Amino acid sequence: MKYTKSILSSILAISIMAVTLSGCSSNDLSETEVQVVGEAHKGYDGDAADNGGSYIPKDEYFGGILQHSDDADFSGGSTVDGGVVGVEYNADDTYPTGNTNGIGDFLAESFTYDEYYNTEEYNTITESGFKSAVSDPLSTFSIDVDTASYANTRRMIEYGQDVNPNAVRIEEFINYFDYSYPQPKTDDPFSVTTELSDCPWNDEAKLLLVGLKAEEMEMSERPPLNLVFLIDVSGSMFSEDKLPLVQKSFTMLTETLNEDDRISIVTYAGEDKVVLKGTSGQDKDRIIEAINSLEAGGSTYGEAGINRAYELAETYFIKGGNNRVILATDGDLNVGLSSESELTSLIEEKRESGVFLSVLGFGTGNVKDNRMEALADHGNGNYSYIDSELEAKKVLIEEMAGTLYTVAKDVKIQVEFNPMNVSGYRLIGYENRALANKDFADDTKDAGEIGAGHTVTALYELIMNDGTWAVPEANLKYQQNTITGNADELLTVYLRYKQPDGNTSKLLTVPVTYDAYTAKMPANMTFAAAAAEFGMVLRGSEHKGTASCQQILDILEGYNYSGDEYKTEFVYLVRTMLKRGY
Numbered sequence: 031m032k033y034t035k036s037i038l039s040s041i042l043a044i045s046i047m048a049v050t051l052s053g054c055s056s057n058d059l060s061e062t063e064v065q066v067v068g069e070a071h072k073g074y075d076g077d078a079a080d081n082g083g084s085y086i087p088k089d090e091y092f093g094g095i096l097q098h099s100d101d102a103d104f105s106g107g108s109t110v111d112g113g114v115v116g117v118e119y120n121a122d123d124t125y126p127t128g129n130t131n132g133i134g135d136f137l138a139e140s141f142t143y144d145e146y147y148n149t150e151e152y153n154t155i156t157e158s159g160f161k162s163a164v165s166d167p168l169s170t171f172s173i174d175v176d177t178a179s180y181a182n183t184r185r186m187i188e189y190g191q192d193v194n195p196n197a198v199r200i201e202e203f204i205n206y207f208d209y210s211y212p213q214p215k216t217d218d219p220f221s222v223t224t225e226l227s228d229c230p231w232n233d234e235a236k237l238l239l240v241g242l243k244a245e246e247m248e249m250s251e252r253p254p255l256n257l258v259f260l261i262d263v264s265g266s267m268f269s270e271d272k273l274p275l276v277q278k279s280f281t282m283l284t285e286t287l288n289e290d291d292r293i294s295i296v297t298y299a300g301e302d303k304v305v306l307k308g309t310s311g312q313d314k315d316r317i318i319e320a321i322n323s324l325e326a327g328g329s330t331y332g333e334a335g336i337n338r339a340y341e342l343a344e345t346y347f348i349k350g351g352n353n354r355v356i357l358a359t360d361g362d363l364n365v366g367l368s369s370e371s372e373l374t375s376l377i378e379e380k381r382e383s384g385v386f387l388s389v390l391g392f393g394t395g396n397v398k399d400n401r402m403e404a405l406a407d408h409g410n411g412n413y414s415y416i417d418s419e420l421e422a423k424k425v426l427i428e429e430m431a432g433t434l435y436t437v438a439k440d441v442k443i444q445v446e447f448n449p450m451n452v453s454g455y456r457l458i459g460y461e462n463r464a465l466a467n468k469d470f471a472d473d474t475k476d477a478g479e480i481g482a483g484h485t486v487t488a489l490y491e492l493i494m495n496d497g498t499w500a501v502p503e504a505n506l507k508y509q510q511n512t513i514t515g516n517a518d519e520l521l522t523v524y525l526r527y528k529q530p531d532g533n534t535s536k537l538l539t540v541p542v543t544y545d546a547y548t549a550k551m552p553a554n555m556t557f558a559a560a561a562a563e564f565g566m567v568l569r570g571s572e573h574k575g576t577a578s579c580q581q582i583l584d585i586l587e588g589y590n591y592s593g594d595e596y597k598t599e600f601v602y603l604v605r606t607m608l609k610r611g612y
Contacts, residue, residue, distance in 0.1 A: 150397040151361075152196035155461050157571060160454045160493065163447035167506060169455065170444040170470050172463040172477035173242070173486045174199075175432070176406065177425075178391055178415035180206035182399065183568065185417040187603055189394070193568045197399065200565035201459030201488070207561060207597060209485045209554040211243035219437040220244045220480060224523065224542045227551040229491055230559055230585050231566070231575035236547070238490040239555045240443065240523055247431040247482035254290035254351040255311070255434065260339040261324060262359035264299040268326040271417070272393040276358040279390065279422035280321050286427065287311025294342040295320055298335025299328035308346040336376060343385040352435055354386045357405065361391060361398030373401060374408040378476075384531065386436060386479070387411040390425070403462075410439055410479055424596070432481035438527040440477040440535065443488065444470040447521045448508040451544070454493035456573065458562050470526060473535050480527075487558050491573075492520070518543050553589065557597065560586050564604055567612050579608035 161169070179202035186193050214221040223241040230237070259280055267273040287293065291311030297303045305320050339355045347353050377387060387409025389402045397415075406413035412433060414425045425433055442465060447455055469475040480486055508516060519541050526535040551559065560582045566574040567582070582604050591597035 149395065150194070150197075151400050152194055153400045153403070153462065155196050155199065155569075157569075157573060158457050158461055158464075159573070160456045160491070162454055163449040163452045163495075167447050167449060167508065168444060168467045169447070169457050169490070170442065170465045170467050171457065171460045171488075172465055173441045173443060173480060173488075174201050174460060174463050174478050175205055175480055175484050175486055176202050176403065176413040177206045178202065178399070178403065178413045181415040181417055181421055182391070182397070184599075184603060185394065185415075187606060195569045198565050198569045199459060199462070200562055200569070201463070203561045203565040204459065204487050204489065204558050205485070207557060207600070208594075209241060209243075209487060209558065211241045211485055211554065213243060214245050218536070218538060219527070219529075220486075222523065222525065222538065222540050223554075224540060224546055225548070225552050225555045226492075226520075226542065226544075226546040227548055227555055229575075230551075230581065231563055231577040232491060232573075233576075235491040235493055237551075237555065237559060238492055238521075238542070239552075239558060240445070240488045240490075241554065242441075242480065242486040242525075244432070244437050244480045244482055244484045244486075247435055247437075249431060252352075252431065252435065254292070254348050255287065256292045256343060256346050256348045256351050256353045257434075258294045258296060258339045258343045258355045259321070260335055260355050260357045261295065261297045262299075262335075262357075262362075263297045263324050263326050264329060264362070265327050266360055266362045266396055267393070269393060272360060273324065273326045275392055275416060275419070275422070276390070277321050277324065278419055279416055279426060280358070281318050282419075282422055283426045283430075284311075284314055284317045284321070286430065287314065287317075292346045292348065293317050294339075294346065296335055296339045296342060297324060298338075299326075302334040302338045304338065304342065307342060333373075333376065336373075336380070340380045340383060340385055344383050347384070352386075353384060354388060354411070354434060355409075356388045356390060357402075358390045358392060359402065360393040360396060361400075361402040362396050374404045377405055377409040381408070381410050388433065389413045391415040407478075408476065410436070410476075412479070412481070429481075429483070432484035435482040436479045436530045437482050439479045439530055439532075440473070440475075441480055441486075441525065441527040442470050442475075442477045442535075444524040444526075445490070445521055446507055446524070447492075448516065448519050449495065450508065450517060451495050451520045452492050453495040456491040458489040458491065459565070460488065470524070471535075473528070473533065477526075479530075487554075489558060489562055518545075520544060520546075551585075556585060556589065560604075561600070564600075564607075568607070579604050579612045583608070 176199075179197060179199035183193055183197055183203075186197070211223045212221050220242045223239070223243070225239040225241075227237055229235040261273075261276060261280075263273060267276070284293070289310055289312035292308045293311060294307050294309070295305040295317075297305055305324070306317065309317055311317075336355075336357075339357075343353055343355055381387070387406060388411040389406040389409075391397060391399065391402045391413065392415075399415075403413050414421075414433070416422050416425065444467070445455075463478065465475065465477070507522060508519070521542050523540040523542065525538040525540070527538075528535050563574070563577040563582050563585075564579070565571075566577050567579060571577075583601070586601065591601065
């Protein structure tokens with residue numbers, strides 16, 4: 031069966047790429063091209079065209095999709111003039127109808143080809159607008175070191191697809207890249223950098239950068255790892271960009287382990303299964319053999335897998351070590367607890383054990399980005415999207431310390447603006463990381479984590495004051511009737527964080543004056559601004575002002591990124607979208 035699934039997977043992949051790379055949906059086909067449809071009756075000997083299957087020119091037929099079955103005993107069919115025909119039958123779990131009793135075949139109604147391959151889920155993003163420094167002087171949010179949005183959007187661009195605006199989280203575009211902030215010079219686990227310059231896309235605003243740099247870790251001195259690989263092996267994970275890429279990714283990570291590390295493997299489909307328990311990292315061959323033995327098939331009982339993974343992580347808990355579950359999935363959970371709210375409640379309960387959760391997203395077509403992001407955010411971990419072996423190397427090897435070793439948790443930022451000097455402001459991105467102002471000092475409120483060596487960057491647009499302001503009644507630093515000593519300050523950045531195993535936060539205070547302003551934008555801010563602009567352009571943001579792909583290339587001109595393959599790739603993506611009219 032594995033062989034027949036591989037054949038169908040290849041046929042599907044070729045067909046999907048043929049459509050997506052053309053940049054067109056099925057309704058955009060020319061009169062001479064073939065629509066991917068048919069009534070391929072049971073496949074018989076694999077030649078569906080001769081046994082009831084057919085292909086129909088675009089001007090004669092517009093509907094029909096492939097109904098893929100996750101666990102078929104037989105697969106038939108072939109490609110005919112560019113149209114895929116044939117079936118899998120004796121389906122155990124079929125898509126998209128959910129009918130588990132019949133044959134998986136081509137349906138001549140209900141869905142179009144294009145609709146089927148766009149069942150991905152993203153939370154709606156409502157962008158933050160400008161706020162008054164008089165009536166709303168505080169801006170409070172949790173840090174975000176996730177990078178999934180950028181990698182996932184890159185995949186859409188490279189496949190020639192339209193970019194889903196809700197897939198674009200601008201803070202993750204900014205934080206995908208590394209910035210040369212200084213190492214911390216105090217006992218605090220990170221340094222704080224602020225920069226101020228002119229805003230490239232809004233000539234009425236200044237641009238403020240707030241950057242954090244976590245302390246580096248010598249990997250030779252890293253604490254031992256207690257990792258549970260929690261791997262989704264349901265039928266939706268069968269394609270090459272899912273389970274096979276998961277296996278390659280975890281094999282890379284396994285090669286870095288040592289004898290002090292402990293690895294467990296849990297899989298879930300229709301039920302959970304323990305594949306390895308507390309195996310020494312020195313036994314690499316055994317771990318890799320277990321990883322490569324996995325096959326996809328069945329429904330997706332994620333709740334059972336999560337419970338079992340945390341149970342094993344607690345059983346082999348290493349005091350002073352890194353105890354973490356790494357979930358690899360497309361997020362398509364359909365048995366047991368499966369909604370975003372149910373899953374986050376489960377993870378919030380589990381994180382009290384001291385075990386962190388990282389989520390690696392895989393695949394195309396049915397990615398459930400909303401669920402995966404929520405799991406990582408509530409599990410004191412990070413969320414990355416793996417679209418290639420190169421991205422797996424970046425996340426799990428090059429940035430291993432930042433991905434797996436937390437140096438500060440529940441990191442919150444609160445900025446208080448001085449209405450004497452700033453009349454309005456806008457935080458760029460971080461919409462789903464916003465916190466109530468009262469939550470900043472509440473140590474029971476969860477926030478983001480920062481890993482060893484990670485950088486975190488936030489950008490604000492500032493509208494400077496014209497010299498007139500009204501003092502509201504509020505017990506804040508800049509809102510008092512007397513501002514003596516604070517008149518030259520634009521704002522103050524407050525940060526709170528906890529030690530990875532702590533429950534009480536520490537407060538840092540960083541005032542920012544107009545002396546921070548430089549007419550020539552610093553290098554770090556230049557690239558961060560470019561990343562933010564690209565996100566606004568792709569989202570079609572109402573706040574993008576003059577932002578365009580050409581303007582992005584213009585502000586990056588003169589900088590040499592040849593030593594950074596990720597920033598070089600960014601420039602390539604911008605050029606690609608420029609050619610598409612952005």
